[in-house]
Amino acid sequence: EPEVTQTPSHQVTQMGQEVILHCVPISNHLYFYWYRQILGQKVEFLVSFYNNEISEKSEIFDDQFSVERPDGSNFTLKIRSTKLEDSAMYFCASSSLRYTGELFFGEGSRLTVL
Amino acid sequence: AQTVTQSQPEMSVQEAETVTLSCTYDTSESNYYLFWYKQPPSRQMILVIRQEAYKQQNATENRFSVNFQKAAKSFSLKISDSQLGDTAMYFCAFTLTSGTYKYIFGTGTRLKVLA
Numbered sequence: 762e763p764e765v766t767q768t769p770s771h772q773v774t775q776m777g778q779e780v781i782l783h784c785v786p787i788s789n790h791l792y793f794y795w796y797r798q799i800l801g802q803k804v805e806f807l808v809s810f811y812n813n814e815i816s817e818k819s820e821i822f823d824d825q826f827s828v829e830r831p832d833g834s835n836f837t838l839k840i841r842s843t844k845l846e847d848s849a850m851y852f853c854a855s856s857s858l859r860y861t862g863e864l865f866f867g868e869g870s871r872l873t874v875l
Numbered sequence: 876a877q878t879v880t881q882s883q884p885e886m887s888v889q890e891a892e893t894v895t896l897s898c899t900y901d902t903s904e905s906n907y908y909l910f911w912y913k914q915p916p917s918r919q920m921i922l923v924i925r926q927e928a929y930k931q932q933n934a935t936e937n938r939f940s941v942n943f944q945k946a947a948k949s950f951s952l953k954i955s956d957s958q959l960g961d962t963a964m965y966f967c968a969f970t971l972t973s974g975t976y977k978y979i980f981g982t983g984t985r986l987k988v989l990a
Contacts, residue, residue, distance in 0.1 A: 764919070792976065803980050806977045852920070859976065868919045
């Protein structure tokens with residue numbers, strides 16, 4: 762069964778360092794998302810990506826964040842200069858339809874910023 | 876702005892019993908979808924059940940059913956004949972049918988099914 766895969770499963774980094782989180786969405790899906798969950802808090806929307814461009818982003822998704830789909834299969838989230846408050850579980854998701862389609866999530870990448 | 880609230884951080888239920896997880900939401904829009912997602916320990920989130928706001932009939936998927944009260948903005952999940960494999964974090968989620976790509980999630984309810 763096709764699934765969304767994310768790497769790394771856990772990354773520890775120093776404050777100020779750049780981090781890239783990788784995702785391989787399901788191959789025939791058209792909509793791609795990044796969400797994050799700070800421990801004990803709600804799952805928060807970061808960004809959606811459709812037709813090779815950002816379709817929507819939240820106020821969390823500031824200039825420190827960027828997304829790319831470099832080769833038609835990978836979907837990456839880059840954090841340029843990590844802050845302590847970026848420590849969270851980051852979830853990638855994809856869907857084939859915009860509204861009625863379910864989101865298919867990866868297992869998440871846990872980011873710890875020291 | 877839309878919000879989703881899950882007021883039960885943790886619940887437990889005996890195997891084979893029935894449990895209801897609560898979810899309330901706030902929106903001024905009339906067209907939207909509601910979802911329950913399940914996240915087993917160390918696994919990805921998967922869709923449990925979906926409800927279209929324009930449908931009055933409550934959605935049902937095998938042992939999972941919802942009680943959708945549009946006027947009250949309430950969307951609870953009932954799990955019948957609970958099984959050990961139902962142990963997971965359950966998230967209520969919401970999305971509008973136009974104008975946004977964003978799904979809004981609650982903080983989750985951790986459900987433990989006891990043998």
